[in-house]
Amino acid sequence: MRKRKSLALLLTSILAIGVLSGCSSKNIEESSSNKMRKVQSVKGEVEIPANPKKIVDISGSTEELLILGHKPVATANVDSYQTDKFSSYIADKLEGSKIVGHSMMDTMDMEAILSVNPDLIIMNERQEKIYDELKQMAPVVMVKDYANDWRNKLIDTGKLFNQEDDANKWLKNYDEKAQxxxxxxxxxxxxxxxxxxxxxxxxxxxxxxxxxxxxxxxxMKLTRPKNMPAQDNITLPTVTMEGLTKIDADHIIAIATDSDKKDLENSSVWSKIRAVKDGNVTILDASPYFTQCYNPIGREMLLESIKDALIK
Incomplete structure (x- = not known):
């Protein structure tokens, strides 16, 4: 009888220890998931989760996040020509993510953002008018408008997650491949x-x-034409068909829609441009190549495509 009581007491003790251990482990996990840290943003110092699980990115930094191992639950990185879709080259990596707008716009689908219950929102200063509303949903980091400075955008995204070394390593590998x-x-x-x-x-x-x-x-360090027009800001300089002849490049790489391709085929001026006459023209589809060349994963994928197109 005593042996049975002792055995029962031992089993009860073991179960109690297991329950306590489970509770302790759960408390540690919850404590870890609730841990916060401070980061710098355009709006000053912001407290964000140390390990965010539900990131919404409307800043245009989604490819940077993917490089660093953070898949957003919702994003505004969409194809510039089909804004209700992800660009084809990145669609598989964003499967399951929700589209909540276009990162170049100043407002978003706020209901869609709220529906994913974010624990961190990354926005651009161009969307400042919705900042206060977003703050009601989750901690918000406002990043600057990097315009064409894609390298510093990747580095600063790395800093946000204490992954600056990972960002620099990626850039080093990219530069080596490009060159x-x-x-x-x-x-x-x-x-x-x-x-x-x-x-x-x-x-x-x-x-x-x-x-x-x-x-x-x-x-890739390929030579620019001598008569290239200057670009002072994010807006691309525009030239006419005749203006293109004055730049007089050895090779032209044109991004065009199907409609614009037909216009080129039917143009008598286009056919007389030296590069065209020499057969040194590469035409790329507007979707996805326009969007692709402004984002890091897209740029890296584009390197091989450019090489294959230019080497004949």
Whole structure:
């Protein structure tokens, strides 16, 4: 009888210890998940979760977040030509994320943001008018408008999550790949000049210091044409068809919609441009390439596409 009582007491003690241990473990997990830390934002110091699980990004930094291992539950990174969809090159990585707007706009679908119950919202200063409303939903970090400075956007996103080293490592690998492929193009084609443009309704917006222009001319180190128009801000300089002939590049890379492609095919001026006559024209689809060249994952994927298109 005593043995039975002792055994029963032992089992009860073990169960009690297990329950207490479980409670203790749960408390530790909850304590860890509730841990906060302070970061700097455009609005000053902000307290955010140390390990956010439900990030909403409307700032345009979603690819930066993915590089650092943070998939947002909702995002405003969409295709510039199909704003109700993710760009095709990144859609698989964002499967399950909710679209809540377009990051270049100043307002968002607030009900959609609220529906995902965020624990962190990252916004851009261009959306400042909805800042106070967003603060009612979750801690908000407002980042500056980086315009064409995609490198510092990645580095600063890394700083936000204590992952600056990861961001710099990614950039180092990207630069090595870009320069390697650029050298392969030069070795095959010689030191030619490359003009990247966006074809739009008979005119051309020149990527002098943005988008695919910085991929080709800055990252891959391919030569810019001598008569490239200057770009002072985020707005691309625009030239006419005749203006394109004055730039006189050895090779033209044009981003165009199907409609703009037809306009080029039917243009007598286009057919007389030196690069066109020489067969040195590469035309890329507006969707997804326009959006792709402004974002880090897109840029990295674009390197191989550019090399394959330019080496004949």
């Amino acid at each position: 390697k492929l650029g050298k392969e193009i030069i070795a095959k084609n010689g030191n030619k000049s490359y003009l990247p443009v966006l074809s739009t309704s008979g005119s051309f917006m020149v990527f002098s210091n943005a988008g695919i222009g910085t991929v080709i001319n800055d990252d």
